[in-house]
Amino acid sequence: MGKGKICVAFSGGLDTSIILKWLIDEGYDVVAFTADVGQEEDFAAIKEKALKLGAVKAEVVDLRREFVEELCFPAIACNAIYENVYLLGTSLARPVIARAQIEVAKAINSPIDKQREGCFAVSHGCTGKGNDQVRFELAFYALQPDIKVIAPWRDPVFYERFAGRNDLLAYAAEKGIPVTSTKSKPWSMDENLAHCSYEAGILEDPDITPPSDMWKLTVDPLTAPDKPEDFTVHFEKGLPVKLEYTENGEQKTATDAVDLFLTANAIARRNGIGRIDIVENRFIGIKSRGCYETPGLTCLRSAHIDLEGLVLDREVRALRDQFVTVNYSKLLYNGLYFSPEREFLEQAIPASQKSVNGKVRCRAYKGNMIILGRSSETEKLYDMSESSMDEIGDFAPTETTGFIGVSAIRLKKYGQMKQAAGEKL
Amino acid sequence: MGKGKICVAFSGGLDTSIILKWLIDEGYDVVAFTADVGQEEDFAAIKEKALKLGAVKAEVVDLRREFVEELCFPAIACNAIYENVYLLGTSLARPVIARAQIEVAKAINSPIDKQREGCFAVSHGCTGKGNDQVRFELAFYALQPDIKVIAPWRDPVFYERFAGRNDLLAYAAEKGIPVTSTKSKPWSMDENLAHCSYEAGILEDPDITPPSDMWKLTVDPLTAPDKPEDFTVHFEKGLPVKLEYTENGEQKTATDAVDLFLTANAIARRNGIGRIDIVENRFIGIKSRGCYETPGLTCLRSAHIDLEGLVLDREVRALRDQFVTVNYSKLLYNGLYFSPEREFLEQAIPASQKSVNGKVRCRAYKGNMIILGRSSETEKLYDMSESSMDEIGDFAPTETTGFIGVSAIRLKKYGQMKQAAGEKL
Amino acid sequence: MGKGKICVAFSGGLDTSIILKWLIDEGYDVVAFTADVGQEEDFAAIKEKALKLGAVKAEVVDLRREFVEELCFPAIACNAIYENVYLLGTSLARPVIARAQIEVAKAINSPIDKQREGCFAVSHGCTGKGNDQVRFELAFYALQPDIKVIAPWRDPVFYERFAGRNDLLAYAAEKGIPVTSTKSKPWSMDENLAHCSYEAGILEDPDITPPSDMWKLTVDPLTAPDKPEDFTVHFEKGLPVKLEYTENGEQKTATDAVDLFLTANAIARRNGIGRIDIVENRFIGIKSRGCYETPGLTCLRSAHIDLEGLVLDREVRALRDQFVTVNYSKLLYNGLYFSPEREFLEQAIPASQKSVNGKVRCRAYKGNMIILGRSSETEKLYDMSESSMDEIGDFAPTETTGFIGVSAIRLKKYGQMKQAAGEKL
Amino acid sequence: MGKGKICVAFSGGLDTSIILKWLIDEGYDVVAFTADVGQEEDFAAIKEKALKLGAVKAEVVDLRREFVEELCFPAIACNAIYENVYLLGTSLARPVIARAQIEVAKAINSPIDKQREGCFAVSHGCTGKGNDQVRFELAFYALQPDIKVIAPWRDPVFYERFAGRNDLLAYAAEKGIPVTSTKSKPWSMDENLAHCSYEAGILEDPDITPPSDMWKLTVDPLTAPDKPEDFTVHFEKGLPVKLEYTENGEQKTATDAVDLFLTANAIARRNGIGRIDIVENRFIGIKSRGCYETPGLTCLRSAHIDLEGLVLDREVRALRDQFVTVNYSKLLYNGLYFSPEREFLEQAIPASQKSVNGKVRCRAYKGNMIILGRSSETEKLYDMSESSMDEIGDFAPTETTGFIGVSAIRLKKYGQMKQAAGEKL
Structure with a gap:
């Protein structure tokens, strides 16, 4: 009898193949979960590989539509960006993947261990220093507060055994895990x-x-x-x-x-x-x-x-920029999508976009x-004649004198104090 | 005897030539002020034109260095930007121009009217709908709270007389004001x-x-x-x-x-x-x-x-972005450079840039x-080995488990409440 | 034939009685508008006084419920406060008053001038230096963009004629305007x-x-x-x-x-x-x-x-405090209730209060x-046993070690750099 | 030979007496550190107790002045407050205590183990669920990045042994640790x-x-x-x-x-x-x-x-409130005093207070x-005559008309769009 079922995130690559096999060796029933978020992969081959490695079940879930509609589109609608530059491509996919993995974990009924419903744990192949482990796990815990998370790359038993790529390759050879290329790229990709x-x-x-x-x-x-x-x-x-x-x-x-x-x-x-x-x-x-x-x-x-x-509108834009864009981007980056603050902030996006x-x-x-x-055929905030420098439009230029005069009240006081203090502006 | 001296912003173009001449006709002594902020112009010719038109004095002030050092460089240091896109090129020049114009206005001693020191007023050729009138005038009032500002394009006597380009050209012809090209470009430039x-x-x-x-x-x-x-x-x-x-x-x-x-x-x-x-x-x-x-x-x-x-540092950057960048950019755009808030915010720029x-x-x-x-030879916040996914570095991967666990406390409570309420995340 | 109808804000006091009478003298049909926002007044007497002074119509509108429900309650829900101290009592009433005055102005059909529907203008008795003029007029313009506003205390003809309280009293005596007390309080109240x-x-x-x-x-x-x-x-x-x-x-x-x-x-x-x-x-x-x-x-x-x-939730609270509370309070104070930004921000209030x-x-x-x-019978974010210092609860104290360890990564780097630079913390 | 020296925060109370004794039993040399931040205590008795319990040294450091001058006064200057209500009394003391403890830890040279300079570790008696453990430890790590922190209440060996107050009392009796009162108050105090x-x-x-x-x-x-x-x-x-x-x-x-x-x-x-x-x-x-x-x-x-x-100034105040007050308070609460962001923010406090x-x-x-x-004898931003409703002052009330008119441009467009859409404001 097994130790129970674990739903393992499985990409088909070397790391998650090793993890999958290792968990089986440790006595768990493993359900392989693969998310299709649009990466270019042979998903049928991945599924087959998982089963061949001993997974009790292998699920490939097509998440492309919800990824685009639920994550990418709101990100566009609020101009999401992290640290002025990064468009959050990885962060955007994590919530839909985590949610689907939890759903697979809950739904699975192992053919081997029919008594136990669902998986008691989920596992992923993220390293112990990155953002993704945080994003996945915070999502798992919010979605299923009593789930157990197995993170092999933070488990000394695992990471001390597999200290380098050679250890992984040796284990693969030993266990008959097919390795696509003997030489990996000198960087990691997502x-x-x-x-x-x-x-x-x-x-x-x-x-x-x-x-x-x-x-x-x-x-x-x-x-x-x-x-x-x-x-x-x-x-x-x-x-x-x-x-x-x-x-x-x-x-x-x-x-x-x-x-x-x-x-x-x-x-x-x-x-x-x-x-x-x-x-x-x-x-x-x-x-x-x-x-x-x-x-x-x-x-x-x-x-x-x-x-x-x-x-x-100018003020709606400014408030949205300073409040929604900054904070929504930050929570996406930090893996806090399934959180009260996201629920709160997300309501401000359509409110700003009418x-x-x-x-x-x-x-x-x-x-x-x-x-x-x-x-725009419907929106009229931009008004060519009002904007025109050549037309008077329906406001009197003299009004601007008053606008400036009143806006200057505070600044004149400031200027007077500076003059009195002998300070230069 | 004149009605007093006015310091007029003079670009040499049609509009400010008309304004200069018109103010002289109105009985003022006019001091022409031209700022060199790096635009490609024949400043000697501009000066000559001003004097020929009857200015009691014409000053061209080279502001390029202070423009770069006092305005452009701080703007770089805080990544100034308006509405996500605009780098504030015009706004940045306004403070140095306004300050120089006030200095010229204060310093000038007319040869015609030796008794009166300085100009009682400054004038500019900005239209009544734009930002620049605001930027110049708020600066004038802060720098010299008792200055009088003459804005012909907001004065009905002026703008009703010169309702179109033809009126300007006719007046130029009548007064012998040289016009460089009979055909202007179908847009305005700065x-x-x-x-x-x-x-x-x-x-x-x-x-x-x-x-x-x-x-x-x-x-x-x-x-x-x-x-x-x-x-x-x-x-x-x-x-x-x-x-x-x-x-x-x-x-x-x-x-x-x-x-x-x-x-x-x-x-x-x-x-x-x-x-x-x-x-x-x-x-x-x-x-x-x-x-x-x-x-x-x-x-x-x-x-x-x-x-x-x-x-x-991440947090310094985030605070600077949300506070200094946004507000410094906004005050530059709105012409509030000579203000208590700029003085306050500007101290935060070097504080963030050590x-x-x-x-x-x-x-x-x-x-x-x-x-x-x-x-960077001096800064060490980036640490290649700490950042490396391949090295353990000097923190234990197991610590991240605790980090995630504690970060999840709040989210688990949230997830439990959602589950109890039967709401989906 | 009259010059048209004006809807005048009428409190029954000296100032608005003078304004009402003066506008009638100037040839307008005057509709008196009195808002009941809960102030202690004899509204029947005010109405009678208005008609006696020559108003073509006098309307007292009970706005107490909408004042409480639409303004005071949202203010409570977002803890509105201005400059750390002021609870915005006056500002809160202005939107409902302005809206009702515009509605009266639109609806009124003068018995004298039956051809013309509604009032072409509204008038108020606010001084030229205060906030209320701004609050009323910005509201008027948003609610009825083509309305004309008559602000006697900013009209030189009016304010030069009524330069002091004695001028008002003299006019009142001349026109038979009843004055409740000859001696006013040495402050103004709202x-x-x-x-x-x-x-x-x-x-x-x-x-x-x-x-x-x-x-x-x-x-x-x-x-x-x-x-x-x-x-x-x-x-x-x-x-x-x-x-x-x-x-x-x-x-x-x-x-x-x-x-x-x-x-x-x-x-x-x-x-x-x-x-x-x-x-x-x-x-x-x-x-x-x-x-x-x-x-x-x-x-x-x-x-x-x-x-x-x-x-x-902590984060929802912090975001609401820094974003909604501050900005909603500021727009209320500045009279920007009828604005795109209020519409935007107000949607965030219920979103935060579920x-x-x-x-x-x-x-x-x-x-x-x-x-x-x-x-609270329904909310469970506060958890006595989790909070308890005496119980371990369902998280391991050891996890906090990891939390602190990871939170310290950035600070250790900072401390190392400070030490290297010989700077004291 | 001992396992090395530890500097233990020692209040003289039951918990830290047990911790001190327990660490000695575990083979460490213990230096007792007591901070005088103004609490009402008999510091001589505390020192004596520490030595009696076996501390190699006991230091009481008077931190009252730096606590007031470096922490409390800046907190006043920026109106520090957490979650609208809490004035951060505990948080304010933590930085000076942590800094003094690290200084004692560094300076101490044990008489027993003269070879080793300073303490390799610091220890505190905070529980594993509170804020103070975080505040102390983040401060320790920033001040001395290679320090080791011993937190007995998060160490299973310790907290499982001392699962309740009776276990503490039994150990005290066994070890001859004097206990001031047999009955503790039904709450904890700081x-x-x-x-x-x-x-x-x-x-x-x-x-x-x-x-x-x-x-x-x-x-x-x-x-x-x-x-x-x-x-x-x-x-x-x-x-x-x-x-x-x-x-x-x-x-x-x-x-x-x-x-x-x-x-x-x-x-x-x-x-x-x-x-x-x-x-x-x-x-x-x-x-x-x-x-x-x-x-x-x-x-x-x-x-x-x-x-x-x-x-x-209004704008300086608003920026300071939204930026400095909120974030300075939050970092104090969260124990991030010794951080780049505090260094950055703290420069904004005097900048705002000139x-x-x-x-x-x-x-x-x-x-x-x-x-x-x-x-104020020196400051003149408040100007009684300008503020006065009874005086015209040096700005024309007519200017306010222009101010309102221009401020309304955006709102009129908004009102027009709402009217066109048939939406009520």
């Missing part, structure tokens, strides 16, 4: 529909420029097409609802959320848009270097920001996302 | 060392793409050189102190603030970096469309942000400002 | 259900202690009853829903919003609670001194804050509002 | 110059009103003197510099920081000022109930807030701290 990340390995020296063959999703801006590619993004209540573009000389349109997102990706990828390279601050207080490609999201977010200029309706004409060109123009 | 802005005219339709011949400072990314150009920016306490670049195959270095800034400009200009096109919210509550080129500042700010990732020492290797390429790498 | 304010006159010296007979609503703490009075406030979703108290030895309960609010007022008034005396910063940039009594609101807000400690359910036992005693205890 | 806290035990039920004999520092407002007591606090640059009061009919003055603070305490204590009772959110995510007395600090902070109204010069006349009466008036 891919999903929104982005691909690269970190660790040679990238740990923050002054090493990433090799040009590292980038997987986007072409190099230097070798991107010489001809710019124009497209138009339509928004309703802050969410992308239509993308118009040209393919092979033909005018096309994407409206379904996933389709639209993939189309934005395709345009950005072939035009080299969305690469960044930063040193960021992890939740646990360590600085780390990451390189990220976020093609479509970069374009959609940029178009969204532009449209807000046209249609969003008027964000219109379209933005864009140009992709060798790494650049260029705004060509924007318009 | 240029300084940091940027050039374009607004009004045909740009008032926010869906009209700016014509490619509008942009003055930068080459079109589409026609920029095919070969990327690399350079390195060094920072000390958050300020750029050295720029290393290659010219004609020769390694060069700029260290003087103005020289460094101009060099950054030159690199960015020839590689098409720093164009933006936005709809923004003016201080007076009107939305307006502006196109801006901010070549060098875009690169220096971007390099500065990158370096902060390597050397600035550790921002190091260099950033950059690449300019067809509109892209790409980070190649960064390093 | 009263409503939530508070009474005192400013101007002898209070303009901020070092003069208000005379004890100034305070109208509350007894002096020094002469308040020697016996404390206990009561209990129940909240649902952050709003007061029941107040239990004792009257003449009898246990009583108030549940209707207005009744509950008046009961809280009565308890606080007889126990001397809610007096403050401050120097505040007006919207227009002038500092002014104000004394305020806010009896019931002080108690209800204080009880609400206390309950939040028990039932509100869990604010429970009751607070309170004691009123000689100026003190003392919390005796609090409890 | 006292210092600024406050006394009460938590745990019977207080864990948040609906239990604290018994009246619990409060140690202040008299009950119900039994406080019937005669109010007036005093005046003078501030320079935001710090209290003089306190004028009357004692036995004699006018007295305190100017020394500690003396002034103690005088404020004495006045507040005898008039029942500064009691609060709250449920707060601990750093580790647990809600807990605490009762606090903070007599003098309550009065000084309140006077400081009042003076700021008179002399501090103009906070003047005096506040106050009245203490049965729990109330009443402001009687305030004045």
Whole structure:
């Protein structure tokens, strides 16, 4: 009789294969869980591999739609960004993956141990220094407060046994675990529909420029097409609802959320848009270097920001920027998606986006996302004649004198005090 | 005997020439004030024109150094930005111009009216709907609380007389005011060392793409050189102190603030970096469309942000971002530079930048400002071995379990309450 | 034929009586509007006076319920406060008054000039230096963008004619306007259900202690009853829903919003609670001194804050405090209630208050509002055994070691750098 | 030969006596460290007890002055407060205690083990669920990154042995540790110059009103003197510099920081000022109930807030409130005093307080701290004639019309859109 069922996050790669096998060796029934968040993988082969390794069950769950609709789109609607630069590609996928893993863990009924319902534990292959362990586990605990979490890379029994890659390969050979390539890349990657990340390995020296063959999703801006590619993004209540573009000389349109997102990706990828390279601050207080490609999201977010200029009230925008954007981004990064504060903040996103309706004409060109123009049929906060320097419009220029005069009351007092004190301004 | 002396902001263009002449006609002694903030102009010709038009004195004041050192550099040091996009090029120049104009106004002793010291008033040619009138006048009032401000474009006597361009041209012809070109550009521009802005005219339709011949400072990314150009920016306490670049195959270095800034400009200009096109919210509550080129500042700010990732503490950065950057940018935009709040906030900039020492290797390429790498000889917050996923370092991975466990206390309670309420997360 | 209809805010006092009469003399049809927001007045007499003075119509509108439910209760729910001290009593009433005045202005059909529907203008008796003019007019313009506002105290024709109180009295005598008392109080007052304010006159010296007979609503703490009075406030979703108290030895309960609010007022008034005396910063940039009594609101807000400690998540509370409370209070003070930002922020109030359910036992005693205890039947975030220092509970104390260890990673690096630099902490 | 030296925080109470003895039994040399932060204790007896129990050395360090000057005064200058209510009395003392303990730990040279310099570890008696363990340890790690921390109440060997009070008493009896009282109070206390806290035990039920004999520092407002007591606090640059009061009919003055603070305490204590009772959110995510007395600090902070109204610019105040006060308070509470963010934020306190010069006349009466008036000889931002409703002053009331008109531009557009959409405001 087994020690119980564990639902293990399984990518098919070396690390999670070892973990899966090792847990079985330790006497657990293992349910393999694989999330499809749009990474380019052979999911059938992953599933087969899991079963072959001895998993009592292997589940591949397609999370692409909820990933786009529940995470990426709100991120666009609030212009989410971490530390001025990072578009949170990895963080965005973690909540949907964690939720699906908990659902699989709860639902599974092992054929071997029919008495026990569900898994008592979940396991993941994250390292002990990164953000992802925190993101997954905080999500697990909020979703299923009594779940047990097994994190082999923080378990001395495990990490002392597998101190280096050679230990992993030896164990794989011993246990007959197929290893796809004998030579791994000198960095680690995480891919999903929104982005691909690269970190660790040679990238740990923050002054090493990433090799040009590292980038997987986007072409190099230097070798991107010489001809710019124009497209138009339509928004309703802050969410992308239509993308118009040209393919092979033909005018096309994407409206379904996933389709639209993939189309934005395709345009950005072939035009080299969305690469960044930063040193960021992890939740646990360590600085780390990451390189990220976020093609479509970069374009959609940029178009969204532009449209807000046209249609969003100044004060709502400022409050949203300082409050919602900053805090929503931070909680996503720190893995606090399933939290009271996310529930609270998330209600502020649609509240801020009622008027964000219109379209933005864009140009992709060798790494650049260029705004060509924007318009809205419904929103009227922008008023060409009021804005015009050539027309008086319906307010008297003399009123501005009063506006300035009153705004200056406080400053005149300040100036007088400075003069009295002999201080220069 | 005159009605007194007025110090008039004089650009040499049609509007301020008319204003200057009109004020003389109204019986004032006019002192022409022209600020050199790096715009490309023939300042000798401007001075001559002012005197020819009847100014009792004409002063051209070179403000380039104080503009770069007192305004542009602090803006870089706090990553100033307005509404996510605009780098505040115009706003940055206003404080130094206003201060110099007040100094000229105070110092001038008219040869005609020797009894009266200084000007009782200052005048500018700003329109009655824009930001600049506010910026200049709030600065005037703080710097010299009892100054009188004459704003002809808000004076019905003036703006009703000069209702259109033809009225201006007719008056110019009548008064013998030389007009450089009979045909003005279909937009208005403002240029300084940091940027050039374009607004009004045909740009008032926010869906009209700016014509490619509008942009003055930068080459079109589409026609920029095919070969990327690399350079390195060094920072000390958050300020750029050295720029290393290659010219004609020769390694060069700029260290003087103005020289460094101009060099950054030159690199960015020839590689098409720093164009933006936005709809923004003016201080007076009107939305307006502006196109801006901010070549060098875009690169220096971007390099500065990158370096902060390597050397600035996470919490200091977050506080600075949410507090200093947002509010300093907003007060610059709104013309509140000479204010208690600027004095307060500005002390927080160096306080945040003590550790921002190091260099950033950059690449300019067809509109892209790409980070190649960064390093610091003095700062050690980034620790390659601590960051490494491959090394245990000096903290135990097991500690993270406790960190997550404690961080989850609050979330487990939340999850329990949600479960009890039958609500899904 | 008249010049058109104006809806005039009419309090029955000297100033608005003069304004009403003066506008009639100027040829307007005047509709008198009086808001009942709970101030102690003889509204029938006010109405009669208005008609006697020549108003074509006089409307008294009872706004007490909407004042309490739409303004005071949300203010309690978000703990609204201005500059750490002021509970916004006057500001809270302005939106409902302005809205009702616009409704009266729109609805009125003059018997004299039947052709013209509604009033083309509204008028108020606010001075030209205060906050209220701004609050009323910004509300008027948002509610009815094409309304004309007549502000006699900013009209030189009016204010130069009525330069002092004697001019007003002389005009009143001339026109037969009844004046209630020949001697006015040496300060001005504004009263409503939530508070009474005192400013101007002898209070303009901020070092003069208000005379004890100034305070109208509350007894002096020094002469308040020697016996404390206990009561209990129940909240649902952050709003007061029941107040239990004792009257003449009898246990009583108030549940209707207005009744509950008046009961809280009565308890606080007889126990001397809610007096403050401050120097505040007006919207227009002038500092002014104000004394305020806010009896019931002080108690209800204080009880609400206390309950939040028990039932509100820490992070939601912190975000609400820094974002909603501060900005909602500021916009109320500045008269920006009818604005996009209020609409945006107000949605965050109920979003933050879902869990604010429970009751607070309170004691009123000689100026003190003392919390005796609090409890909630539905909310479980407070967990006595988890909180207990004497029980281990369901988390291992060893976990805290990890929590502290990881939290210290960043600080150790900081400490190392300080040591290396020879700087003392 | 011993296992090395440990510096143990020693209060003289049961817990730390047991810990001290237990560590000696475990083979360590123990240095007893006792901080005098103003709590009422017999420090000579504590020292003697430590030595008697076997400490190799016992140090009592008087930290009262640095506690007042470095912590309490900056807290007053930025109006520090946690969760709207708590004045941070315990948190304020922790940094000076931790710093002194590390200094003692470094300096000590054991007479028994002369070879080894200093202590390799520090130990404290905090429980495993509270804030203080975090505050002490984060401070230790920042001050001395390689220090080892021994926290017996988180060590299973220790806490399983001493599972209840009887185990402690049995061990005390066995080891001859004198126990002052056989019956402990049904709550735990922490006292210092600024406050006394009460938590745990019977207080864990948040609906239990604290018994009246619990409060140690202040008299009950119900039994406080019937005669109010007036005093005046003078501030320079935001710090209290003089306190004028009357004692036995004699006018007295305190100017020394500690003396002034103690005088404020004495006045507040005898008039029942500064009691609060709250449920707060601990750093580790647990809600807990605490009762606090903070007599003098309550009065000084309140006077400081009042003076700021008179002399501090509105925008500086608002920025300081939202940024410095909130974040400085939070970091104090969370034990992040020795951190980059505190260093950053603390520079903003004097920067905000340049103009906070003047005096506040106050009245203490049965729990109330009443402001009687305030004045400043040097600061002129408050201008009686400008503020006056009766004088025109040096700005034209007509200017306000323009101010309102321009401020309304944005709101009119909003109102128009609402009308067009048929939505009610």
